[in-house]
Amino acid sequence: MKGLLYFMKRYDFTITSDRGLHAQPVAALASIACKSASCVTLEYDGGEIDVSNAIRLMSACISCNDKVSLIVSGSDEDETMEKLKKIVTSQLL
Structure with a gap:
């Protein structure tokens, strides 16, 4: 039986x-x-940084004009990335 292969979204x-x-x-x-x-x-x-760890995210002290990348890999990566992008575009850009 072949395993599932997921492509990373960035x-x-x-x-x-x-x-x-x-x-x-x-x-x-x-x-x-x-x-x-x-x-x-x-x-x-x-x-x-593991995004599910809110304390680590806050302690990274990411400021205005900092460049970052969200990376999602797994069975629901498309749906998850779309939800994350909505947060980014409405609250961080």
């Missing part, structure tokens, strides 16, 4: 909100990541 963007990555979008992103069957990470400053 969304690169620059934080343009004067508040940077603040509590409200962090909570929303973490909530989506926790409910997803996919692995959701955020690449920033050469490292990766």
Whole structure:
């Protein structure tokens, strides 16, 4: 029996909100990541952060004009990425 193969979805963007990555979008992103069957990470400053870990996201101190990437890989990656993009475009750009 062959295993399922998932392709990674990637969304690169620059934080343009004067508040940077603040509590409200962090909570929303973490909530989506926790409910997803996919692995959701955020690449920033050469490292990766598990998006379901709100405390790690907040402690990264991501500010306005910082470049980040959301990466989603798993069985519901398309749906999860669309939900994450809605949060990003409404609260961080």
